[in-house]
Amino acid sequence: MEYASKHGDGIAFRTLTLQQLKDIHSASCRILDEVGVIVHHDEAADLLKKGGAYIDSKGRTHIPEALIKRALHSAPSRITLYNRLGEPVIWMEKSNVHFGAGSDTLVYLDPFTGERRDWTTEEVATAIRVVDALPQLDFVMSMGLLSDVDKRMINRIQYALMLKNSVKPQVVIAEDAPTVADITEMAAAAVGGREKLKNMPHFVLYCEPTSPLQLPFESVDKLLYAAENKIPVNFACGAVEGASTPVTVAGAVAQANAEALCGLVLHQLKNPGAPFLYGFGGSPLDMRTMVACYAVPEVLLLQGCVCDLSRFYSLPSWGYAGCSSSKDFDEQAIAEATMFTVMGALQGCNLMHDVFYIESGRTGSLELLVLMDEVISRARHILKGVNTTPEYLAVDAVKRVGPGGNYLGDAHTAKHFREKWQPTLSDFSTYSSWEAAGAKSMRERIRERLRSIMQEHKPVPLAPEVEEKIDAVIKQAKDRLGI
Amino acid sequence: MASIKDLTEFVIQADIEKVKETTAALLAAGEDPLKIINEGLIPGINEVGERFKEGNLFVPEMMMSAQAMKAGVDLAKEKIEGADIPNAGTIVIGTVAGDLHDIGKNLVSMMLDSSGFNVVDLGVDVPADKFIAAVKEHKPSIVGLSALLTTTMPAMKEVIDALKESNLRDQVKVVIGGAPVSQAYADEIGADGYAPDAALAVELCKKIA
Numbered sequence: 001m002e003y004a005s006k007h008g009d010g011i012a013f014r015t016l017t018l019q020q021l022k023d024i025h026s027a028s029c030r031i032l033d034e035v036g037v038i039v040h041h042d043e044a045a046d047l048l049k050k051g052g053a054y055i056d057s058k059g060r061t062h063i064p065e066a067l068i069k070r071a072l073h074s075a076p077s078r079i080t081l082y083n084r085l086g087e088p089v090i091w092m093e094k095s096n097v098h099f100g101a102g103s104d105t106l107v108y109l110d111p112f113t114g115e116r117r118d119w120t121t122e123e124v125a126t127a128i129r130v131v132d133a134l135p136q137l138d139f140v141m142s143m144g145l146l147s148d149v150d151k152r153m154i155n156r157i158q159y160a161l162m163l164k165n166s167v168k169p170q171v172v173i174a175e176d177a178p179t180v181a182d183i184t185e186m187a188a189a190a191v192g193g194r195e196k197l198k199n200m201p202h203f204v205l206y207c208e209p210t211s212p213l214q215l216p217f218e219s220v221d222k223l224l225y226a227a228e229n230k231i232p233v234n235f236a237c238g239a240v241e242g243a244s245t246p247v248t249v250a251g252a253v254a255q256a257n258a259e260a261l262c263g264l265v266l267h268q269l270k271n272p273g274a275p276f277l278y279g280f281g282g283s284p285l286d287m288r289t290m291v292a293c294y295a296v297p298e299v300l301l302l303q304g305c306v307c308d309l310s311r312f313y314s315l316p317s318w319g320y321a322g323c324s325s326s327k328d329f330d331e332q333a334i335a336e337a338t339m340f341t342v343m344g345a346l347q348g349c350n351l352m353h354d355v356f357y358i359e360s361g362r363t364g365s366l367e368l369l370v371l372m373d374e375v376i377s378r379a380r381h382i383l384k385g386v387n388t389t390p391e392y393l394a395v396d397a398v399k400r401v402g403p404g405g406n407y408l409g410d411a412h413t414a415k416h417f418r419e420k421w422q423p424t425l426s427d428f429s430t431y432s433s434w435e436a437a438g439a440k441s442m443r444e445r446i447r448e449r450l451r452s453i454m455q456e457h458k459p460v461p462l463a464p465e466v467e468e469k470i471d472a473v474i475k476q477a478k479d480r481l482g483i
Numbered sequence: 484m485a486s487i488k489d490l491t492e493f494v495i496q497a498d499i500e501k502v503k504e505t506t507a508a509l510l511a512a513g514e515d516p517l518k519i520i521n522e523g524l525i526p527g528i529n530e531v532g533e534r535f536k537e538g539n540l541f542v543p544e545m546m547m548s549a550q551a552m553k554a555g556v557d558l559a560k561e562k563i564e565g566a567d568i569p570n571a572g573t574i575v576i577g578t579v580a581g582d583l584h585d586i587g588k589n590l591v592s593m594m595l596d597s598s599g600f601n602v603v604d605l606g607v608d609v610p611a612d613k614f615i616a617a618v619k620e621h622k623p624s625i626v627g628l629s630a631l632l633t634t635t636m637p638a639m640k641e642v643i644d645a646l647k648e649s650n651l652r653d654q655v656k657v658v659i660g661g662a663p664v665s666q667a668y669a670d671e672i673g674a675d676g677y678a679p680d681a682a683l684a685v686e687l688c689k690k691i692a
Contacts, residue, residue, distance in 0.1 A: 040583070087682060104633075145663070151633055175634045210583045242543070243586045287541035290590055290681040362662070 005095035009385030015304025027254035036060035041220035071268035077314040092316035095348025100139035102354035105364035119144030132166035136376035189469035210246035227270035235263025241284035279318025295336035322355030345379035380436025450481040487523040494527025497547035517576035572692035576627035577605030579638035584631035584680035611645035
């Protein structure tokens with residue numbers, strides 16, 4: 001159980017045995033050594049070659065195990081993320097769990113009318129404020145793809161919206177390294193300078209290989225930029241099992257792990273000791289409809305492998321929670337998202353994203369987001385485990401109350417009942433009092449909560465001069481791109 | 484000896500070795516290669532298509548049957564001189580410039596191929612001029628464009644513009660697909676069709692070819 005998750009007071013969860021971890025690692029090393037990868041980036045290819053990789057006559061880069069060992073040795077095993085106010089709020093290591101929303105959904109599911117439409121800038125800003133307000137969500141992402149701005153500016157404007165509407169750290173998608181540079185500039189303005197940002201990171205950059213086994217130019221360019229500037233970064237394949245990776249869970253993990261390790265090798269060659277976040281996800285192809293599905297049982301198993309591997313490698317872990325392949329905020333969405341959230345918590349995944357995704361990531365549901373806030377709270381309570389000290393075993397209380405007594409009037413109950421989990425949305429009243437209060441369904445209560453957040457929540461504002469700096473970065477980018 | 488009827492069953496079973504053996508034996512016995520294709524092999528893949536539609540068969544099984552059929556067709560073709568090999572139409576397909584994603588495009592290619600289309604797959608990161616050259620060379624009825632990245636979607640329009648400039652636009656239908664692509668985007672850039680998944684892409688191509 002050495003690499004199992006370990007939570008409060010005895011809670012542990014394991015997906016793989018030590019032997020299985022070694023078998024997967026070995027399979028991934030064989031893939032990098034015997035099959036190799038295609039690197040579409042000259043500097044990266046050069047770094048790998050100088051580091052000891054072999055480039056064959058077909059242009060494939062073969063990576064020896066020694067390079068992987070060296071990278072695993074130099075990469076830090078923990079990363080702290082800071083909020084916009086400079087406070088440490090996310091500790092990625094061991095079995096710590098953190099949750100956040102997702103990025104770039106195509107469709108906004110209006111929580112009040114049920115209408116599906118493209119996201120506007122105003123709706124994305126509102127959605128980010130909702131994430132800012134929800135206490136169980138630890139970081140923000142860009143929520144939706146902006147339909148009302150020039151395509152080349154989407155990532156930059158999304159980032160400005162995140163900074164203006166939330167203090168929480170972010171996970172960022174960017175189309176290329178110049179976009180990351182502008183995002184870094186905006187983040188530096190918000191937290192108090194480049195040097196501070198470098199040492200107290202406020203955002204994580206999301207990069208991915210193109211599976212199977214290709215390193216596209218933009219991804220690698222961003223990865224190297226992140227290494228150089230000590231921006232925490234992942235290299236997370238989104239496996240489409242049966243298409244971009246083998247169809248079996250173990251096969252998908254072996255290949256995606258090879259891709260992540262390959263990213264790590266390159267990243268550590270560029271700047272040894274720079275922070276790297278390990279992880280990947282899966283969405284197996286449904287072989288009847290050819291749709292890549294989120295949150296199916298195999299994906300939860302895959303994430304269990306990711307988490308155990310991350311502890312085996314002593315790297316912080318990246319994953320998913322609170323998402324679904326359902327088309328609506330319905331019973332399927334709740335079943336899948338809840339299951340993923342509870343499993344992710346047990347697995348001890350350090351940074352879980354996509355809470356609020358439905359339709360396998362194409363649509364965003366704020367109702368699901370609000371519901372998951374309470375589900376996460378339930379899950380976090382479970383992770384505290386069971387306290388078995390004498391005070392909690394309560395033999396003295398049992399003696400006091402004795403056979404046939406009632407604990408309601410005992411001091412032990414009064415002392416500890418507040419430690420019990422409390423709902424923010426769920427209703428524990430009697431039928432008659434629930435009926436008297438309007439017989440509101442969970443869905444109605446969720447909408448009420450959303451409405452009140454949207455009307456009342458005011459995120460900690462940026463200083464006016466910081467807002468100006470952010471707007472100036474946006475303006476300069478527009479000028480550069482001729483928009 | 485196995486008959487033409489048996490060939491149909493071997494295609495359904497995706498038994499590539501038996502398809503090859505039987506086709507070779509039938510050809511050696513002097514059977515008409517076109518008859519082998521039209522009455523033995525193609526009815527097999529049609530039946531597979533029917534079973535897939537009914538939900539009794541999955542895409543990987545369909546792919547294996549298509550490979551079995553092609554192995555037979557390749558053997559039969561060697562014996563056909565001059566005659567046209569029947570197909571459902573030619574399509575030139577590729578992932579547009581700047582985009583390396585080919586899973587979705589490959590799925591569509593494989594499924595079109597399995598449905599009897601002659602597919603010319605140009606691969607990934609295909610610039611507009613390469614599409615133009617392929618249209619001139621292969622004279623397809625359809626051009627299929629794929630993009631996964633929002634940033635490469637504009638390259639789809641560039642291909643359509645290039646087709647117009649080369650006076651080829653009215654000779655082909657342009658269909659587009661990919662995760663961020665929509666019917667609205669197809670309308671916006673003047674494409675002839677859009678399909679949200681690979682199975683519907685095949686239906687679309689059959690309809691407009």
